[in-house]
Amino acid sequence: MSRLHDMGGRYGDGQIEPEAEDAPVFSEEWHARALAVTLACGSLGQWNIDISRHARERLSPVDYTRFSYYEKWMAALANLLVEQGVLSREDLLDAPGIVSEGASEGEPPAKAHPLSPRRLAAQKVAGMLAAGGPADRASAVEVRFQPGDxxxxxxxxxxxxxxxxxxxxxxxxxxxxxxxxxxxxxxxxxxxxxxxxxxxxxxxxxxxxxxxxxxxxxxxxxxxxxxxxxxxxxxx
Incomplete structure (x- = not known):
């Protein structure tokens, strides 16, 4: 059975409307931040690109249909951070700008996270983006098909x-x-x-x-x- 994201060629979803050539890369400021946070968290090395894609696919159908593109990214990222033990649900609720029950804005900052040394420093961003994440590998699997087959x-x-x-x-x-x-x-x-x-x-x-x-x-x-x-x- 397919998940909701696998919608190519499906009826009833309306016509695809390409954006204008001069449209901004990010239609809202927080979209750029969502991309930046996702890339920064990926640099911690706790998951790979395929795990992160599957995390978006695993969002509940109700959330997947109502979330915008970058809302899907942030929801899946929050799930990954908790699933991989990087953060707890409480950590997310107590994040700056969010005050949970029983928490105080005047509380001292928490001690450094064990993964802090792996954080993506600002001066390394350009090089990391330029390098990409090549997925080509040597393989012992014999090539079975040729062009034209x-x-x-x-x-x-x-x-x-x-x-x-x-x-x-x-x-x-x-x-x-x-x-x-x-x-x-x-x-x-x-x-x-x-x-x-x-x-x-x-x-x-x-x-x-x-x-x-x-x-x-x-x-x-x-x-x-x-x-x-x-x-x-x-x-x-």
């Missing part, structure tokens, strides 16, 4: 963890496509999101005709290119 995707589901994270969207389940290129080997999100190791395997760009993905595609001959891991594919 016809393949079919398996059902969209994590085969290792029930209800777990996967990068194979539901709309591309059991669809036939053609290998466009091979990207080398990359970390498998289905494992990495659940702390089961990186399990790198070959990654491919796969081309699908819109008519192979949707029964009533507006332009059946249009092409959609998805980057998919080898374990998502089988030969036709």
């Amino acid at each position: 016809r393949v079919r995707t398996r059902r969209s589901a994590n085969t290792l963890v029930d209800g777990g994270h996967t990068r194979l969207p539901t709309y591309a389940s059991a669809a036939q496509g053609v290998i466009l290129r091979q990207h080398g080997s990359h970390v498998l999100p289905d494992c990495n999101a659940h702390s089961l190791g990186e399990a790198p395997e070959p990654l491919y760009a796969v081309v699908f005709e819109a008519g192979a993905l949707w029964t009533h595609a507006e332009h059946p001959g249009d092409e959609v290119v998805l980057d998919l891991w080898q374990s998502y594919l089988e030969p036709v």
